[in-house]
Amino acid sequence: MSVVIPGPEGRLTPEQIRSVTFPPARFGRRGLDEVHVRAFCAQVEEEIVYLLNERASLYQQAEQLRQRFRDPVDGEPAYMSSIAHLQAVQVLVNAQKTAERFVGEAQQYCRELAENARQRRDQLLAEARLSAAKMMERADSEARLAVAEAAARAPAATAAGTSGREQENLQGEIAYLRMYSEVYRTHLRTYLEALLRNVDEWARAEQSPAGLEHDQPPA
Amino acid sequence: MDAQRLRDNLARVMMHGDEVPLFFFSDLFLRHPEVRELFPVGMDVTRDRLVAALARIVSEADNLDALVPFLQGLGRDHRKFGAVPDHFGAVGTSLIAALRHFTGPDWSAELEAEWKAAFGVVAKVMIEAAAANQQAHPPWWDATIVGHELRAFDIAVLRLATSEPLPYRPGQTISVESQKAPRYWRFYSVANAPREDGTLDLHVAMIDGGMVSPVLARGLGVGSRLRLGPAVGVFGLTAEPRHDLLMVAGGTGLAPIKAIVEQLAELYQPPRVHLFVGARRAEGLYDLPDLEKMAARWPWLTVVPAVSDDPYYEGECGTVSDVVARSGTWSRHDAYVAGPTAMVETTVDRLISVGVPADRIHIEDFGWGEIT
Numbered sequence: 001m002s003v004v005i006p007g008p009e010g011r012l013t014p015e016q017i018r019s020v021t022f023p024p025a026r027f028g029r030r031g032l033d034e035v036h037v038r039a040f041c042a043q044v045e046e047e048i049v050y051l052l053n054e055r056a057s058l059y060q061q062a063e064q065l066r067q068r069f070r071d072p073v074d075g076e077p078a079y080m081s082s083i084a085h086l087q088a089v090q091v092l093v094n095a096q097k098t099a100e101r102f103v104g105e106a107q108q109y110c111r112e113l114a115e116n117a118r119q120r121r122d123q124l125l126a127e128a129r130l131s132a133a134k135m136m137e138r139a140d141s142e143a144r145l146a147v148a149e150a151a152a153r154a155p156a157a158t159a160a161g162t163s164g165r166e167q168e169n170l171q172g173e174i175a176y177l178r179m180y181s182e183v184y185r186t187h188l189r190t191y192l193e194a195l196l197r198n199v200d201e202w203a204r205a206e207q208s209p210a211g212l213e214h215d216q217p218p219a
Numbered sequence: 220m221d222a223q224r225l226r227d228n229l230a231r232v233m234m235h236g237d238e239v240p241l242f243f244f245s246d247l248f249l250r251h252p253e254v255r256e257l258f259p260v261g262m263d264v265t266r267d268r269l270v271a272a273l274a275r276i277v278s279e280a281d282n283l284d285a286l287v288p289f290l291q292g293l294g295r296d297h298r299k300f301g302a303v304p305d306h307f308g309a310v311g312t313s314l315i316a317a318l319r320h321f322t323g324p325d326w327s328a329e330l331e332a333e334w335k336a337a338f339g340v341v342a343k344v345m346i347e348a349a350a351a352n353q354q355a356h357p358p359w360w361d362a363t364i365v366g367h368e369l370r371a372f373d374i375a376v377l378r379l380a381t382s383e384p385l386p387y388r389p390g391q392t393i394s395v396e397s398q399k400a401p402r403y404w405r406f407y408s409v410a411n412a413p414r415e416d417g418t419l420d421l422h423v424a425m426i427d428g429g430m431v432s433p434v435l436a437r438g439l440g441v442g443s444r445l446r447l448g449p450a451v452g453v454f455g456l457t458a459e460p461r462h463d464l465l466m467v468a469g470g471t472g473l474a475p476i477k478a479i480v481e482q483l484a485e486l487y488q489p490p491r492v493h494l495f496v497g498a499r500r501a502e503g504l505y506d507l508p509d510l511e512k513m514a515a516r517w518p519w520l521t522v523v524p525a526v527s528d529d530p531y532y533e534g535e536c537g538t539v540s541d542v543v544a545r546s547g548t549w550s551r552h553d554a555y556v557a558g559p560t561a562m563v564e565t566t567v568d569r570l571i572s573v574g575v576p577a578d579r580i581h582i583e584d585f586g587w588g589e590i591t
Binding site: 085086088089090092093096097099100103104107108109110111114115118121129200 | 261425
């Protein structure tokens, strides 16, 4: 093969394969059949031409892709405006929406819980107020009735000629009833206030134990 | 910059609603997956804030005097998220990708150039403000809860001590994050004028199903840690008051109002102040004992509580705006109003109808005032 002169850039070319000549074997030495050698060279040449063509076409394709990747189309790298990018953006958009739906559902649940608690609390307070008001009213009217009865009995007794002592007793009873009504009312007021305080304390108690659990200082 | 063109384009794009910021964040996370961890799991509030900020930027794009302070505040505030200058370029790229995607075939190179220029300015102002802020302040403040009182079923008053002083003006808000709800930042007004010991009071109304307020009101106690962002907001006294003041607070809108009243107490001669505090029920007047003490100590302060939904209440009954309207003549007062959006709107309408000049009404509505 010493006769083969390397082509440009030191590479073997199809032309060189085609035009290669081998000196005949010296007399007395065995040589190869020239026809077979030529046939094989023709095959090699064909193969190399094919590979070179393939390489050229692949190179072109690679260049085109490089171009699309590098050069702006509408002011943006082409791969970014590509369908793939848009699809990827859409995937992220959907992922974000899904995440937010989960967060939203949890928030909604919290909201409903809190609203129910608030309503229940308002309802309890309203009921407590109403029943307290009713009790006050009943106490008031009973007291008024008792006072009126006592007062009605007193003049009747006087008219019937009751003794001054009996009249004194009756007036004592009226005064007692008045006082009793007063005490009753005070008790009720205290009871009602205690009830309202309790409701507030419940509200505060809800804070613990979670509220007392301090978070750890960041490491 | 053709601001009108940007406004028109944004209005058109935003017809796609929440899909637009969803696309933007997904595009951003696809290109820069490491940025995702700076955000909370649920991002609905983040998206709303982004859209509101964009709307504000384009609506004030030709009014830089108003826009620049807003962007500077935004830039300072973003330090607590761990934002670095590199992120701004990435955000710009993804914003343009989202705008292009939703604009469709009408997108043009000129439009893109307009947006790029606009985002360039926005990023520059924000980055510079953050860098300038870096000299003086940490990206966030570590705070410890030193006082925690549940004042009503759903309202807590917290006292916080910070690792280093957190500067603010009475009326401003700070953002708060708990490790129990990581990366969910929510805004609360500071409820006191700056104190010697630097402690801050927050009034927390528990929102059913909320991410942060239930944690603050019931999940944490004395000793718990929080992170705080820098003070933001323009609510508060703009100068020494020159008129008597009418202050109207609904719910925990009392917090910034109380801070301003405490600030007034430091003046040589405070103006007369009428403070109306509204709640649905008597128990919602969670800070009344303290307010009454203040009124007893300071003769220039009158406190009027009003309850709207409780027929048993023995004081002023009715919505706070009704009570204000029937309780005096306010046309010569400066008014400060804070509370839930609906209450603030009603009160402002009412004050205007009884002759208070609109430019003398200052509002904190817990809405977008929060991040200015």
